[in-house]
Amino acid sequence: MIIWSFAKHAFMMFWYPYVGMLNRIWPSIVVGGKRLVIFPGVYKPLENEHACVDYCRAGDMVLDLGCGSGVGAVFCAPKARELLAVDISPSAVQNTAENCRLHGIHNVTVKQSDMFSNVEGKFDLILANPPYLEAEFANKDRQFATSKRYLPVLFSKVGDYMARDGLLVIQYPIWFRGLIGRLASEHGMRVLEVRRMPLKSPSLLLLSLAYMQFGFRSAFYLLQQTPATQATMHSSSDVRWQAAEQAVSKKEPALT
16 A cells, blocks of 8 residues: 555656646647646546536626636636536636636636635535646646545535535446445435436547646536434524624614
């Protein structure tokens, strides 16, 4: 296990600058008919990530948690009421803002945030694209493919940000179906659907080979809080809201 961890970390030490070099050579990509610019230190969407738009309903409040290049924001924003895109990486934040600008999108707010640290509000749809590999890098621009804490933090906190009947869509390899199901069960959630992401075109497959990104069998996991969890969470929110209203009313002077 120690040898595997060391080998994985050593490979990623090579892979991150290698990907940065490729992004300088090929600084954009066309997905779903839309061209996205990709900054050197940002993950290039090679798994047909834009298909997450299928889960976005008209008028949704959307959170894109780990927005990367902004592929989710660019495709979901036309359907969403508002969209908040956050990422721990400053480069990713700038990249998402640039792609939204290029596509004339005005209902997206982009912030730097370590997971939920700079997030407020409730969302009808939360998009999550966890890094696929477990490894730690201190550099914030070297966390789009490696992390040990994304999934634990996601499941421990996501319920606080989900609106009633809200949906969570996680992009992750399909062979981790058991892990996602276990984490969901432990945190009062249920898996509604597991769907393989669309097959790659020949050109996207070749590009994936160049980026050494293949064989993951990525899938969309659609999750929702169980009815019991929703009832508990929202009744607690109602109690807190009523308490806040009462506190404000006590401070207001009586009208004469």
